[in-house]
Amino acid sequence: LGEQASRFDVDHLAQCDSTNTQLLARAQRGSGSGTVLVADVQSAGRGRRGRSWVSIPGGNLCFSLLWRFAAQQRLEGLSLVVGLAIVRALQSLQVSGLSLKWPNDILLDGRKLGGVLVEVAQGAQGEWAVVIGIGLNLRQAPDLAEEIAQPFAALSECGEPPARELLLAAVLRALLDVLEAFAREGFAPFVEAWMPWHAMLGAEVTVEQHGLVRHGRCGGVDALGRLAIDMPEGQVFVFGGEVSLRRV
Ligand code: ATP
Structure with a gap:
């Protein structure tokens, strides 16, 4: 991450229930903007509305990032700018065939490669303490019945996937750019950049x-x-x- 590394404080867990759950708790205990929690395995990964996010041990990148925004910030566009950062990071690692399914899915050749889950910690005063969860299938997508409605994909389909640490660093770098701009100017300046990815x-x-x-x-x-x-x-x-x- 070079000189941007000081903006992130990365903690790694071999296993946890959900990196979002753990980081929401840390946010309430005062952890700072830029705290990152990576887990090799999640036993209760979450999607939106109580759905589960399944990650194959050794086959995925799952992490959450805490970011604090001013109380007047509109957060509706946040999962979209996070998606944009992810496709930019993957593009920088020579992955093609990507698109974004509004509001929070990353697609590879039209199939679900990853997801974004944005949650707000309770009780923070005068600001939003936001936890941004990201799950990406690197080596293997899960085998689930839901696939009939919405097929899944993994990066390994395009050749040897990037190392997890390399991908994490690329996504964090891209996130820093978009989150700082989003905090300053909201979603409006991103409309033009987001639209070409609109699946x-x-x-x-x-x-x-x-x-x-x-x-x-x-x-x-x-x-x-x-x-x-x-x-x-x-x-x-x-x-x-x-x-x-x-x-x-
Ligand atoms: P949609 O908007 O498409 O209905 P969603 O955005 O609400 O879906 P998410 O909350 O992002 O979905 O993620 C949960 C869903 O993602 C699960 O119901 C399952 O279908 C799918 N899913 C779970 N794990 C994975 C995975 N590793 N790769 C791809 N898809 C997954």
């Missing part, structure tokens, strides 16, 4: 929100990172936290 632009999708499934066509993202969807009743903008998209 679902123009696609017919189902939009599942609070148990309700609707059909529409995906548009672009706005200055807050919300996704535009053309529905029979007109265009709506949806936020990331509670929405799942599937191609029809």
Whole structure:
């Protein structure tokens, strides 16, 4: 990481339940912005809305990063800029075929290579203490029934994957750039950079929100990172936290 290393304080665990869970607890105990927790194995990795993130021992990179933002910061676009940092890092390591599925998935040739889980620690006053969890399949994607709806991928499909430490350093370097800019200017300056990675632009999708499934066509993202969807009743903008998209 060179001189940027001082911005990160990296801790490594052989095993834990979930790096997000552990780092949320550390955030409450006052850990600083830039604290990173990497685990070889997670026994209870999480996705959004109580789903699980499965990581094959020795076959993945799973880590969480704590970042503190001012209380007035809008966080809706955060998982999008994190995705952007990840594809930039992978690109710097000569990985191609990447795209981003709004709001939080990294795709390789259209299949799920990784995910981002953004969570806010409770009780922090006057600021957001945000834990950004990242899981990427390096050597192996899990074998799960959900794959029928949404196939998975691993970097090894494109040849020998980068060493875990190298990939971690590349992602942290890219994250530092985007997080500092995001803290200063929000998501608006990232719209143009994010759009070329948009895996679902123009696609017919189902939009599942609070148990309700609707059909529409995906548009672009706005200055807050919300996704535009053309529905029979007109265009709506949806936020990331509670929405799942599937191609029809
Ligand atoms: P979507 O928006 O596509 O419905 P999601 O973004 O809500 O999904 P996440 O919360 O990012 O999904 O991750 C949880 C889901 O990811 C699981 O339900 C499972 O289908 C899938 N998954 C779990 N582990 C992996 C993995 N290692 N690689 C790829 N996909 C995984």
